[in-house]
Amino acid sequence: MSERLEDFSLGKTTQPKGSIQKVGVIxxxxxxxxxxxxxxxxxxxxxxxxxxxxxxxxxxxxxxxQLDVRISKWGLTNSxxxxxxxxxxxxxxxxxxxDCDIVIETVNTKRKGTSLELRQDIFKKIEAVVRPEAVITSxxxxxxxxxxxxxxxxxxxAIGLHxxxxxxxxxxxxxxxxxxxxxxxxxxxxxxxxxxxxxxxxVNESAGNVSTRMLVPLINEACEILMEGxxxxxxxxxxxxxxxxxxxGPFEMTDKIGVDKVLKWMENLYAEFGESKYKPSPILKRMxxxxxxxxxxxxxxxxYSGSTRIPKQGSVIRLGRI
Numbered sequence: 001m002s003e004r005l006e007d008f009s010l011g012k013t014t015q016p017k018g019s020i021q022k023v024g025v026i027x028x029x030x031x032x033x034x035x036x037x038x039x040x041x042x043x044x045x046x047x048x049x050x051x052x053x054x055x056x057x058x059x060x061x062x063x064x065x066q067l068d069v070r071i072s073k074w075g076l077t078n079s080x081x082x083x084x085x086x087x088x089x090x091x092x093x094x095x096x097x098x099d100c101d102i103v104i105e106t107v108n109t110k111r112k113g114t115s116l117e118l119r120q121d122i123f124k125k126i127e128a129v130v131r132p133e134a135v136i137t138s139x140x141x142x143x144x145x146x147x148x149x150x151x152x153x154x155x156x157x158a159i160g161l162h163x164x165x166x167x168x169x170x171x172x173x174x175x176x177x178x179x180x181x182x183x184x185x186x187x188x189x190x191x192x193x194x195x196x197x198x199x200x201x202x203v204n205e206s207a208g209n210v211s212t213r214m215l216v217p218l219i220n221e222a223c224e225i226l227m228e229g230x231x232x233x234x235x236x237x238x239x240x241x242x243x244x245x246x247x248x249g250p251f252e253m254t255d256k257i258g259v260d261k262v263l264k265w266m267e268n269l270y271a272e273f274g275e276s277k278y279k280p281s282p283i284l285k286r287m288x289x290x291x292x293x294x295x296x297x298x299x300x301x302x303x304y305s306g307s308t309r310i311p312k313q314g315s316v317i318r319l320g321r322i
Contacts, residue, residue: 020044020192024097024130026122027107028059028090030258030296031139034167035104037063040087041080042196047097048090056090063088098129102192104161105138108261114268116143120151127152135188137161141212142268144205146178155180161189162209165257174209175202207272208265215253216266216278222250223281226316233301234311251301252309255294259287259301283316292319 023039025032025048036046050056067084070076089096097103103126109115119138126136136158138148149158160176173193177186186202193200203209208216222236231239237249246253254262263285269278287293287300294300303310312319 020101020188020195022047022100023192024049024100024103024126026097026103026105026126028056029106029108031108031163031165031167032104032106033059033063033066034165035106035139035163036088037066037084038167038196040084044087044195046088047100048088049094049097050090050092052092056092059090060085060088094125094129097126098131100130100134102135102137102188103130105136105140108258114143114271115140115264116147119143119148123148123158124151127154127157133157133184135159135185137189139163141174141209142207142265142272144178144207145176146180146205149178149180156182157185159185159189160205160209162211164211171197172199172201174211175200176205176209177202178205208269212265213269216262216269219250219254219262219284220266220277220279220281223283226251227281227283229316232311233316254284255300255302255304255309257294258296259284259293263288283319287319290319 022045025036025046028036028048028050032048036048040046048056048059050059064081064085067076067081071078071081105119105122105126107115107118107122109118119140123136123138130136132154134157136149136152138145138158138160139162140148140160141162145158145160146155149155152158155178158178159181160174160178162174162176164170164172175186175189175193190200206213222240225231225236226233233251237252240246240249248256263280266278266280266284270280291297292299295304298304301312303312
């Protein structure tokens with residue numbers, strides 16, 4: 001057998017088993033971008049997959065703008081920004097994630113109905129290219145990780161890993177073992193959480209975990225109070241922030257998450273449990289049909305001008321339009 005000089009190079013290093021050098025992110029929307037920046041800032045290389053070169057270019061520009069905002073608030077230096085960006089790369093080709101230690105699916109689809117089949121297809125594409133020991137995770141909160149992972153040849157490598165926005169500030173991650181998840185898989189995501197300064201909280205598998213199941217009824221009840229004319233959007237938000245310690249009121253939160261995403265959470269939970277507290281409010285459906293889905297389009301329960309949130313006037317029946 002022939003030997004090459006580079007095989008004996010002193011600079012050649014072998015990656016220790018169980019180390020985390022590179023993470024893949026599938027679907028780099030708002031949550032994927034936040035996760036990518038946090039991991040890159042922690043010294044981890046990021047390879048994200050998205051649907052087109054145009055989309056990849058847009059993602060990189062958005063990440064750069066987010067970092068510029070942090071620089072303007074003295075939360076980051078220009079050299080730190082360059083270092084973070086140097087560790088993040090995007091592609092449409094799944095082969096670019098083949099050497100990743102962990103892959104995180106963070107797809108946010110606008111398709112009607114459940115995204116189970118889409119996520120299962122993504123899991124199969126990931127498994128086809130990554131190493132046997134690589135961990136495959138999903139950021140979904142309302143679908144069952146056991147069902148998503150059931151299509152894998154090695155379902156023990158899969159686990160639910162639910163991050164919260166803003167990812168940089170919130171210090172916990174919900175970890176959801178499937179029926180198959182191995183101890184080695186859990187140990188790997190525990191190591192990732194430690195690297196990025198987060199507390200991993202293991203929750204038993206249940207649609208919505210803890211956070212989403214608590215949040216959905218709050219938003220639904222806020223919508224009910226609004227439609228009854230008890231108080232305005234802005235007043236409901238103020239009351240809830242002042243009395244419960246929430247950073248954002250229920251409507252501010254819905255606009256930030258995306259009204260369409262919240263609606264999909266509710267539909268998934270209602271399909272799973274069949275309980276009225278999860279049944280989407282009619283106003284949410286009307287807003288999604290009108291594409292008033294929140295901050296990212298400039299209008300939801302509030303109007304937005306840049307970073308400024310503007311309360312709407314007029315009747316809720318007309319979605320706040322005068």
